[in-house]
Amino acid sequence: MHPSSATGQAGTGEPVLELRDIRKAFGRVEALRGVSLTLRAGEVHAVMGDNGAGKSTLLKVAAGVVKPDGGEVRAQGAAVEFASPLDARRIGIETVYQDLALADHRSCVANVYIGREVRRSGLLGHLGVLDRAAMTDRTSQAFGQLAVPVSDVERPVRMLSGGQRQGVAIARAAIWAKTIVLLDEPTAALGVRQRAAVDELIKNLRSRHYGVLLISHDVPQVLEISDRVTVLRLGRNAGTRDTSDVDATWVVTAMVGGHS
Ligand SMILES: Nc1ncnc2c1ncn2[C@@H]1O[C@H](COP(=O)(O)OP(=O)(O)O)[C@@H](O)[C@H]1O
Numbered sequence: 043m044h045p046s047s048a049t050g051q052a053g054t055g056e057p058v059l060e061l062r063d064i065r066k067a068f069g070r071v072e073a074l075r076g077v078s079l080t081l082r083a084g085e086v087h088a089v090m091g092d093n094g095a096g097k098s099t100l101l102k103v104a105a106g107v108v109k110p111d112g113g114e115v116r117a118q119g120a121a122v123e124f125a126s127p128l129d130a131r132r133i134g135i136e137t138v139y140q141d142l143a144l145a146d147h148r149s150c151v152a153n154v155y156i157g158r159e160v161r162r163s164g165l166l167g168h169l170g171v172l173d174r175a176a177m178t179d180r181t182s183q184a185f186g187q188l189a190v191p192v193s194d195v196e197r198p199v200r201m202l203s204g205g206q207r208q209g210v211a212i213a214r215a216a217i218w219a220k221t222i223v224l225l226d227e228p229t230a231a232l233g234v235r236q237r238a239a240v241d242e243l244i245k246n247l248r249s250r251h252y253g254v255l256l257i258s259h260d261v262p263q264v265l266e267i268s269d270r271v272t273v274l275r276l277g278r279n280a281g282t283r284d285t286s287d288v289d290a291t292w293v294v295t296a297m298v299g300g301h302s
Pocket residue numbers: 068071072073091092093094095096097098099100
């Protein structure tokens with residue numbers, strides 16, 4: 043039970059993203075063999091599964107990086123086709139990939155605004171002057187609201203710890219996302235304390251009513267912070283449950299194929 047979720051009940055917010063019978067093959071490898079999953083507003087929906095189960099491919103379909111061979115993606119109730127990640131971003135879907143894709147030598151603010159710098163309106167805007175003060179303020183404010191553990195947003199990202207870098211990447215996604223944040227193994231490379239900070243950040247996204255799709259290998263993490271869990275096995279959905287209804291044994295058994 044998560045008191046911070048919008049309704050107080052897992053998975054009862056409105057659907058913000060529906061993946062229906064998604065299929066994707068890479069040559070002879072059938073990465074996804076008809077996977078369906080619904081992501082709701084105000085839920086953390088964990089996707090678990092062994093290496094090669096299709097988790098990252100499913101996330102990339104939702105992010106517009108991989109075009110499915112079959113099936114349907116629906117966002118806010120309408121079918122959508124993403125020609126590129128830009129199309130997914132335009133409707134409010136932001137993604138944090140495993141490699142984070144941060145520019146190490148640039149500041150947190152610069153990383154948040156890469157490719158979307160705010161320009162002043164009016165004459166100065168016309169001349170293309172970046173409004174640095176506005177970008178810095180907005181970044182500080184967002185980091186504060188989300189409890190990103192970075193005090194100085196002007197610091198270059200390369201000076202930050204792994205947990206802080208993950209925080210910057212997640213905050214960047216949250217700042218630009220309208221409805222949906224997709225996270226691929228956000229805590230896999232982190233130590234215990236850093237992981238706890240990122241878990242808090244993920245819970246903050248939920249309380250701010252985002253739908254969060256969380257790919258994770260970490261069974262205790264998933265049991266602690268997710269509202270629902272979907273297990274993928276060999277490119278198929280091996281079960282979706284309210285997290286409060288399952289335990290580690292159920293998850294692991296579903297991953298290795300023990301349930302019918
Ligand atoms: N771009 C690609 N080209 C070829 N095979 C791929 C590609 N992406 C994923 N695969 C294959 O698809 C399967 C599912 O991969 P992936 O979605 O990355 O699984 P997971 O994230 O669950 O470990 C694996 O067999 C993987 O090798």
